[in-house]
Amino acid sequence: MRKLSKLRIIVTIAITILVCLLFMAYFTFKYEGQHEAAQNIQKCKLLKIGMTRSEVKGVMRSTPKIIDRDNLTEQWVFEAPRAASTFPSVLFNKKTGKAFEIICDDSYRITDPKRYEELKKNESKTAIIPKDLDDCFIELNRTLDLKVIEEIKNKAEKDMIDYHMGLGMWIRNNWIRQKDSRLGAWFVSKGIHHPDDMSGIILDSYWRHLHNHPVKLDEQIKYYQDYWKKEK
Structure with a gap:
């Protein structure tokens, strides 16, 4: 009986430790995800108009959601904190492969002043x-x-x-x-x-x-x- 009681105690302790480790892993993963999302906004502000896709990758070091918006534009959207209303995103001109607009949050946005001249080259899509x-x-x-x-x-x-x-x-x-x-x-x-x-x-x-x-x-x-x- 004593051996059985000791075994139960050991099993209980082992289960408790396992549950604690799982909770720690979950919250660590969740924190790291939120931290990376917040960092995306800061890294986004280092981007410049005219950067290529590879240059943007080098700065952001984060996997974007890529949206093929139309025949002229490709949009990269990066993860943002849940409370954010605007997600960091970069718009590329498909023809040149270069960024023409960068949106980091509600207060930070830069646009290439020549973007509309480029759009006019394809009159049907202007x-x-x-x-x-x-x-x-x-x-x-x-x-x-x-x-x-x-x-x-x-x-x-x-x-x-x-x-x-x-x-x-x-x-x-x-x-x-x-x-x-x-x-x-x-x-x-x-x-x-x-x-x-x-x-x-x-x-x-x-x-x-x-x-x-x-x-x-x-x-x-x-x-x-x-x-x-x-x-x-």
């Missing part, structure tokens, strides 16, 4: 800033490949959030965040002020437009306005 929502539909139909449009049509409306960091960011960068953007001013006149909300309305409305559903713009505007009232 971004013309729409004046309102209907104009957005015309420009998206003109700019997007047919296979992308078909992909959007085959999505469920609730899954349009999947385009937030791809097509959504392209919309924000090219149509909304530019100086004196007439589209941004149009949304502000409707009571929508955040670029993420603007691109969200455009994406959801485009899906409805492709399916010949009512856009219900007023309903969408109210949704975002109510959301921000609750956040205050």
